[in-house]
Amino acid sequence: MNTLRRWFLAPASVITILLFLAPTAIVCAYSVLTRGAYGGAGQPVTVENFFRVFDPIYAEIFWRSLWISVVSTLLCLVLGFPLALFIARSKRRMLFLNLVMLPFWTSFLIRLYAWMFLLRDTGLINSLLLSAHIISRPLPLLFNDFAVILGLVYGYLPFMVLPLYATLEKLDPALIDAANDLGAKPFVTLWKVIVPLSRGGVAAGCLLVFIPCLGAYLTPDLLGGGKTVMLGNLVQNQFTTARDWPFGSAVSLVLMAAVLAVLFLAVRRKGEDLL
Amino acid sequence: MVSEVKTVLELQALTKHYLTHRAVDGISLAVEQGEFFSLLGPSGCGKTTTLRMIAGLETPTSGRIFLSGADVAAKKAYERNVSTVFQNYALFPHLSVAKNVAFGLERRGGFGRAEIAERVDRVLSLVQLGGKQSRMPSELSGGERQRVALARSLVLEPDVLLLDEPLSALDPKLRKQMRVELKSLQRRVGITFLFITHDQEEAMSLSDRIGVMNRGCLEQVGEPAAVYRNPQTRFVAEFLGDVNWIDGVGVRPESITLFRQPAGGASRYVKAVVVRNTCLGNYTNIELQLEGETTCFVQQQGAGTGFAPGDSVYAAWNADDELAVPAEQLASVPA
Amino acid sequence: MRRLLPAYAVAAYAFLYLPLLVLSAFSFNASRFTVWHGFTFHWYAEAFRNQQMLDAIFNSLVIGVTASVVATAAGTLAAYGIWKRRASWLTNSLYLSLLTPEIVTGISLLAFFQWIFRFLHVQLGLHTVILAHVSFSLAYAVVVVLARLRNFDAILEEAALDLGANEWQAFRRVTLPFLAPAIVAAALLCFAVSFDDYVITSLVAGVNSETLPMVIYALARRGISPAVNALSAMVTFGLGALILIAERLQARSKAGK
Numbered sequence: 001m002n003t004l005r006r007w008f009l010a011p012a013s014v015i016t017i018l019l020f021l022a023p024t025a026i027v028c029a030y031s032v033l034t035r036g037a038y039g040g041a042g043q044p045v046t047v048e049n050f051f052r053v054f055d056p057i058y059a060e061i062f063w064r065s066l067w068i069s070v071v072s073t074l075l076c077l078v079l080g081f082p083l084a085l086f087i088a089r090s091k092r093r094m095l096f097l098n099l100v101m102l103p104f105w106t107s108f109l110i111r112l113y114a115w116m117f118l119l120r121d122t123g124l125i126n127s128l129l130l131s132a133h134i135i136s137r138p139l140p141l142l143f144n145d146f147a148v149i150l151g152l153v154y155g156y157l158p159f160m161v162l163p164l165y166a167t168l169e170k171l172d173p174a175l176i177d178a179a180n181d182l183g184a185k186p187f188v189t190l191w192k193v194i195v196p197l198s199r200g201g202v203a204a205g206c207l208l209v210f211i212p213c214l215g216a217y218l219t220p221d222l223l224g225g226g227k228t229v230m231l232g233n234l235v236q237n238q239f240t241t242a243r244d245w246p247f248g249s250a251v252s253l254v255l256m257a258a259v260l261a262v263l264f265l266a267v268r269r270k271g272e273d274l275l
Numbered sequence: 276m277v278s279e280v281k282t283v284l285e286l287q288a289l290t291k292h293y294l295t296h297r298a299v300d301g302i303s304l305a306v307e308q309g310e311f312f313s314l315l316g317p318s319g320c321g322k323t324t325t326l327r328m329i330a331g332l333e334t335p336t337s338g339r340i341f342l343s344g345a346d347v348a349a350k351k352a353y354e355r356n357v358s359t360v361f362q363n364y365a366l367f368p369h370l371s372v373a374k375n376v377a378f379g380l381e382r383r384g385g386f387g388r389a390e391i392a393e394r395v396d397r398v399l400s401l402v403q404l405g406g407k408q409s410r411m412p413s414e415l416s417g418g419e420r421q422r423v424a425l426a427r428s429l430v431l432e433p434d435v436l437l438l439d440e441p442l443s444a445l446d447p448k449l450r451k452q453m454r455v456e457l458k459s460l461q462r463r464v465g466i467t468f469l470f471i472t473h474d475q476e477e478a479m480s481l482s483d484r485i486g487v488m489n490r491g492c493l494e495q496v497g498e499p500a501a502v503y504r505n506p507q508t509r510f511v512a513e514f515l516g517d518v519n520w521i522d523g524v525g526v527r528p529e530s531i532t533l534f535r536q537p538a539g540g541a542s543r544y545v546k547a548v549v550v551r552n553t554c555l556g557n558y559t560n561i562e563l564q565l566e567g568e569t570t571c572f573v574q575q576q577g578a579g580t581g582f583a584p585g586d587s588v589y590a591a592w593n594a595d596d597e598l599a600v601p602a603e604q605l606a607s608v609p610a
Numbered sequence: 611m612r613r614l615l616p617a618y619a620v621a622a623y624a625f626l627y628l629p630l631l632v633l634s635a636f637s638f639n640a641s642r643f644t645v646w647h648g649f650t651f652h653w654y655a656e657a658f659r660n661q662q663m664l665d666a667i668f669n670s671l672v673i674g675v676t677a678s679v680v681a682t683a684a685g686t687l688a689a690y691g692i693w694k695r696r697a698s699w700l701t702n703s704l705y706l707s708l709l710t711p712e713i714v715t716g717i718s719l720l721a722f723f724q725w726i727f728r729f730l731h732v733q734l735g736l737h738t739v740i741l742a743h744v745s746f747s748l749a750y751a752v753v754v755v756l757a758r759l760r761n762f763d764a765i766l767e768e769a770a771l772d773l774g775a776n777e778w779q780a781f782r783r784v785t786l787p788f789l790a791p792a793i794v795a796a797a798l799l800c801f802a803v804s805f806d807d808y809v810i811t812s813l814v815a816g817v818n819s820e821t822l823p824m825v826i827y828a829l830a831r832r833g834i835s836p837a838v839n840a841l842s843a844m845v846t847f848g849l850g851a852l853i854l855i856a857e858r859l860q861a862r863s864k865a866g867k
Contacts, residue, residue, distance in 0.1 A: 004777045004778060004781075005691045005694050005695065006691075007687075008687040008688065008690050008691035009687070009688055009691035009692070009697055010687075011683070011684035011687060011688070012684045012685060012687065012688030012691075012700060012704075012748060012752065013688075013700055015684055015744060015745060015748055016700060016703045016704065016707075019719065019722075019741055019742070019744065019745035020703055020706075020707050020745055021703060022722055023715075023718035023719050023721060023722035024718055026718065026721045026722045026725055027714075027717065027718045027721055030721055079622065082615060082618045082619075082622075083618070083619055083622045085615060086615045086616065086618065086619040087619075094861065096619075098854075098857055099623060099626075100623075100626065102850055102853060102854070103626050103627060103630060105802055105849065105850070105853040106630070106806075106845070106846045106849045106850050107805075107806040107823070107842070107845050107846060107849060108806055108808075109806060109808050109823050109826055109827060109830075110630070110633075110806075110842040110845055110846060111629065111630065113633070113826065113830045113838060113842060114629035114630055114632070114633040114842065115629055116830060117629075117632070117633055117636070117644075117839070118629055118632065122643065122644065123644060124632060124636075124644045127643075127645060131645075154625070154626075154629070157626070186612070211709060212711070214711070215710075215711020215712070215713065215714065216711070217711065217712060217713040217809055218712075218808060218809055222827075222830060222831070232711055232712075232713040235713050235714065235717060236713055236716075236717075236813075239717045239720065239813070245721065249721070252713075252714045252717060252718070255711060255714060256714060259709055259710075259711070260709075263709065330772055331771075331772075332768050332771065332772065351771070351776070352768075352771040352772055353771050353772070353773075353774045353775055353776050357772075358772060358773065359769070359772045361765055361768075361769060363765070365763070365765045365766050365768070365769035366769075367766060367769070367770075367784055368766075368788075369787045369788065378770070378773050378775070378783075379773035379774045382773060382774035382775045382779065383774055427773065428772075428773075431773065431774070
């Protein structure tokens with residue numbers, strides 16, 4: 001049986017080793033090399049790239065990535081919690097749940113484009129507001145931090161709703177009845193009973209939103225228009241325009257380290273594997 | 276006429292250790308061709324593990340298994356001529372009844388489609404499920420599923436049919452009914468049955484011989500009545516029925532008769548006081564208090580006893596009815 | 611609060627769906643601009659006339675189907691192997707690949723391919739894209755099939771062994787039929803993920819292997835393009851349908867059997 005099992009694991013193992021682990025190793029190798037004259041990489045071996053990552057020029061990018069991710073996560077939480085609560089209480093849970101997930105599974109790129117269509121100066125929102133004479137000049141809704149956050153929230157809201165729903169669905173309705181019976185009004189019950197008991201779902205949802213936000217590239221690229229530079233954009237930039245692969249690799253590794261650090265902290269506090 | 280009794284299954288010092296405990300500890304057993312043999316014991320005594328080792332689904336830590344004289348240690352489950360009826364039947368949900376039953380035959384090869392169909396039909400009518408060939412397992416009742424599982428194993432004509440508590444998932448009435456059918460089926464087919472159960476009534480009513488297991492060890496093997504009357508260990512005595520231990524001697528409740536005066540003759544007797552009577556329908560349990568704080572239970576046929584609580588009585592029994600458990604097995608018997 | 615929640619839910623769903631619905635609606639707009647000018651199929655026709663777009667769609671389909679088949683096959687076998695006995699390094703690597711930001715996956719594959727190309731005389735092209743897609747969709751396939759395996763009672767395989775089937779036959783005749791819905795769901799998922807990918811593809815595609823997302827990206831960068839609106843509507847509803855089928859299959863397989 002063991003030989004059979006080894007054959008079964010073989011294709012995936014080969015794919016993982018060749019197309020995931022080996023590339024990761026190459027990136028690690030690049031991160032300690034020096035940028036060559038024509039954009040290649042070579043000796044000397046150095047850790048200078050990692051020091052450069054913490055240079056003040058790039059600190060701004062770090063901070064922006066961090067605070068955009070935090071704000072997006074919090075917004076997802078605030079917007080997602082009532083939605084998850086609604087679904088958990090409704091009679092057609094699976095239907096509403098699928099409706100939340102469905103947009104996510106269509107096309108990420110197209111959804112970003114849709115927001116561009118809505119938000120740009122010549123986009124739908126501004127056109128409507130202008131033609132209704134509510135404003136006289138188009139609002140700068142696109143190509144700024146606001147648009148990026150909006151895009152991230154829109155993109156990752158389902159990731160918040162799903163785990164929140166899972167936790168809320170398991171909530172014993174008798175607890176809510178007990179709270180009501182003891183004299184708590186609906187909002188009080190929500191705040192004092194439901195929210196504390198859904199801590200697990202909140203943590204999972206925040207994790208599932210924060211991590212992709214940290215590593216976001218397409219959203220800040222399209223909706224931020226090159227102005228909102230997050231870590232993902234920096235990496236892409238180093239690998240294409242700037243042709244500084246060693247530095248780009250170093251930034252990638254720091255980004256991965258940040259992701260793993262967040263995951264490690266979260267898992268340690270919860271004491272269980274989320275995935 | 277002396278018939279040759281053939282040993283179809285033999286276990287020699289079969290052992291299975293896990294990291295934390297010993298599931299099976301040196302079991303030796305010989306099951307005869309055509310026998311209905313039950314392994315009886317409480318949960319966790321190792322009977323299921325033993326079964327799985329015979330089937331080839333677990334590897335023994337040590338010991339040997341012989342099937343029809345051949346050592347099968349090297350053979351995998353699918354190479355052994357034994358078949359298992361699992362506790363929850365393990366019917367393949369995506370296959371019809373006929374396809375389930377035909378599964379083993381198809382794996383064997385050498386059977387044409389027509390012949391397979393014929394054998395399937397035959398075995399299904401044997402278990403009284405003729406006509407249900409195209410049904411799916413989800414459409415069947417618990418009893419019907421059990422018969423499909425039986426048919427599926429029987430059609431392969433194994434040397435030994437292993438049954439892992441097959442009746443425990445059925446409701447009590449159906450259980451009793453299936454017991455009768457199972458016994459007559461085995462008689463008709465003549466295949467050796469190795470039956471696992473924790474229900475002593477089931478084991479006693481079905482088996483030619485029983486083996487009582489406890490904590491991985493086989494404590495006693497023999498015909499049900501013999502084991503009941505002459506248990507070799509305290510565990511066996513107490514597992515097969517109720518026992519009163521009076522002055523180091525074991526007496527079953529149904530062997531005791533109550534008298535107002537000491538009875539003459541060869542019987543043994545002790546003085547006692549009636550504590551309470553409990554009527555259980557067709558018999559009554561009488562609880563007695565003996566000298567020295569021991570309690571004793573007596574079982575009497577009938578609804579009434581004629582003895583009231585507080586009455587002074589003499590409990591008597593025949594020496595023949597005493598359980599002759601060897602002294603060293605009576606470690607913690609109160610004197 | 612009883613009435614607030616449903617009202618909020620309506621607003622939330624509107625938020626989720628309006629951008630896509632509006633975009634789809636405007637794909638029928640006769641005017642290039644965001645002023646409604648009349649209903650037309652003109653942009654759809656134009657999308658189909660555009661050779662570059664057609665080539666890109668073709669590429670995306672080829673890549674999607676190939677990568678999906680390979681990833682699902684490898685993923686199904688791996689899920690079975692993992693279910694039989696834990697393979698920590700593989701499982702952890704797969705989870706890590708799920709967590710890795712797409713940009714990091716993309717550059718690491720680019721770096722890897724460029725390094726390999728020193729030894730083989732190959733360039734970036736469709737093949738590198740397919741390899742990349744297999745790499746990042748493998749984990750999805752494993753997760754979907756593994757989830758289904760968790761509902762499988764191992765005793766059914768033991769019964770098959772007991773009846774004379776060897777391990778491979780038991781897998782093929784008993785386990786695989788049970789897994790069928792999950793395998794299809796995994797394939798559809800891998801296809802959807804592959805079809806939509808821009809970040810990784812843009813980094814490892816060659817000159818002649820443009821995919822649909824790359825075309826859409828380029829057009830989106832430049833400004834409003836009604837052809838993109840049309841394309842978007844088609845892709846959205848197409849992928850949406852695929853995903854609904856996948857959901858149906860997963861729901862049905864969880865309910866019965």
